Amino acid sequence: MTTQQPRSHERQHRILDSALRIFSRRGYHDTSVDDIAQGSRTSKGGVYFHFPNKESIFLALLDRTASRLLDRIGTAMAAQDNPIGRADAALLAVLRTFGTHRALARLFMLEALGAGPEFHRRMSEVRGEFAGIIQSELDDAAQQSIIRPLDTEIAGRAWFGALNEVITNWVFTGQPERLEDAFQALRPLLMQSVGLDHRRPHSPMPQP
């Protein structure tokens, strides 16, 4: 009894790991359930025992990744004591996570959009959630008069979009070598965009 739970979970994890690997390499449609099964040392039926269909595997993967990412972001933000520092930390957390997990980045940035209309709603939510985190911190910053009032919704989306593009480009081209390096150039732009002088630390830089 106690041994079967871990067993079952382990198999599920193996399937998801295999799915991540293959989905991110070949895309949603060019990946067959058979491929996933073989990649997780299971049979097709085994996969279908744990997941009702192919779509649910992809969604599970998306959810798993999103929640892990949100966890990391949360942790990174918790170590900061001001809104700008927190927004800053969030960006860096995303960059670092994807920077060390390119397959994850590929899944999120490319394949999740391409997986077809049924995934669009979900991805729209996810994107909104991330943009919302930044928006929320910018709202706080404005309220505390750290920055001037502005349309924080657009700002949140713009920040997220800028980050997104940098990551996507890295996924495509592999440039820059270390994704995190892009932060050095991107950070001042974002700070200035909301009227902050990036040379004077309004917030301590997050220590790596």
Place this chain on the structure above:
Amino acid sequence: MTTQQPRSHERQHRILDSALRIFSRRGYHDTSVDDIAQGSRTSKGGVYFHFPNKESIFLALLDRTASRLLDRIGTAMAAQDNPIGRADAALLAVLRTFGTHRALARLFMLEALGAGPEFHRRMSEVRGEFAGIIQSELDDAAQQSIIRPLDTEIAGRAWFGALNEVITNWVFTGQPERLEDAFQALRPLLMQSVGLDHRRPHSPMPQP
């Protein structure tokens, strides 16, 4: 012979129009060649007479759209006499074009990614091209001392990314009603991000 060229072209256009309509509505994989044929009052065989395969239809669509977009951008930029004005005009041209052709936006922002890895390379190029336009203007602006020196490659990508996200969100949610309205909020952010005071016209900074 001379009469058939236009005929043939007209047929091609009908096919591409039909393809755009259906691809953007249902995505690449959920669109069958039969659907496209029926939508263009032709037969499957007719489609295959004009295009060697399904993939090439999608690529032709992408190319046609990209070049039209670049044309508009070029025209809009030509009317400006300074780099920042040109970059500005480019952004607005993109927003306006997609704002009046949501299907096109959807195709570019979402479905082009979903069409599979073989399209990723092409999309990477397209994205780079757009980001490159902005980068180029920012380079000019820096050279003319309108803005302080900065990493214009990242800046170009960041601007493009911000724009991209705003458009994508509009495709997903339909917000804001008029896509162009987003520009009012986005523009100051982008300007400030490169150190420009968005309230004053963009002329060379007074040298200290």
Place this chain on the structure above:
Amino acid sequence: MTTQQPRSHERQHRILDSALRIFSRRGYHDTSVDDIAQGSRTSKGGVYFHFPNKESIFLALLDRTASRLLDRIGTAMAAQDNPIGRADAALLAVLRTFGTHRALARLFMLEALGAGPEFHRRMSEVRGEFAGIIQSELDDAAQQSIIRPLDTEIAGRAWFGALNEVITNWVFTGQPERLEDAFQALRPLLMQSVGLDHRRPHSPMPQP
């Protein structure tokens, strides 16, 4: 144009013929669409071009058979000038048709019931139709005072059921050698059941 219609129809017929052969031999569920395709010198896709799914093939077969049978019954009945003669002729027509087409009999008597709940409704209709024909003639006979009044609905079903069982048994066992022979024994029973003296021809025996 004129040649394609026959072509298409011919292929459809080949598919139905193949389907009849295999369905009646192996039953609905043990017959795969691939089997039918091979049996009609076509490909699986070819079958699916003409029929939307497996079920529709079976239904088409049922309909084709039912209407042919009804045609023969109609013709046989038309040659008679009194209700009992017509009922008589109907029974014989059924017996003769199935007697020379055992596969058809098998399909109707066994497989159509076994093909699953979705076919039950249809078969219920078909059975009702046949029983109804007899009922209708018995009604006429009663009205013309050829027979005494009785519950013709039950009588119709009883006649049909008796016939049905004789045929089904023949399908199972091959007894009697010539199915039509069973009519010699069955006929007096049915006639007497509605109060007719079978030895005095109330109606001319249908001539073969």
Place this chain on the structure above:
Amino acid sequence: MTTQQPRSHERQHRILDSALRIFSRRGYHDTSVDDIAQGSRTSKGGVYFHFPNKESIFLALLDRTASRLLDRIGTAMAAQDNPIGRADAALLAVLRTFGTHRALARLFMLEALGAGPEFHRRMSEVRGEFAGIIQSELDDAAQQSIIRPLDTEIAGRAWFGALNEVITNWVFTGQPERLEDAFQALRPLLMQSVGLDHRRPHSPMPQP
């Protein structure tokens, strides 16, 4: 050990009851072993401990039902002192049994045929057995000169067929409300079919 026998039997019964319920509702092929297992508060493995395979469950059900039915028929017949009365009692017993167990009727009349060719042999036997019972009584009746000599095999089948059709129709349509009511109309037909006046009790005919 001695306690497990009843246990084991109880489990078997639960499985068969569950199987009857689901088979009769959804048909043989649309019922999965998992369904049966869940319906009998067991696991799939539990079912396979008691039955070697799905087919055997169905056969066991058929056998159980057939023998119960034959028991009832036997009991009903034993209370009669003449062949016609016995045949009469047999018919009524069948009608009553199925009339109060529609699931059983459905299983026997419809699903048993749909279970595939392998069940046809068995069903052929069962049908023959029932028809044989009637035939046997008719033989006796003829021997005792209660009825005139006739082809009792066909007569047996005809009676069985008529009964069968009435039941099947009831299974399909639910008409008549009380299956037993059909007997009032059917009985005279069957009696007259073998030359009996259904209004007078069945005693040996006066010899001329």
Place this chain on the structure above:
DNA sequence: GATGAATGAGACTTCATTCAT
């Protein structure tokens, strides 16, 4: 040139059966 019937590889999914725990 156009048509649409035909092909056939391959996708997803189901489920009877087995077997380690």
Place this chain on the structure above:
DNA sequence: CATGAATGAAGTCTCATTCAT
């Protein structure tokens, strides 16, 4: 004895592509 995870064969159906007419 019971459980339920795992297997894998088989089935239905789709669709890009070809080609005879």
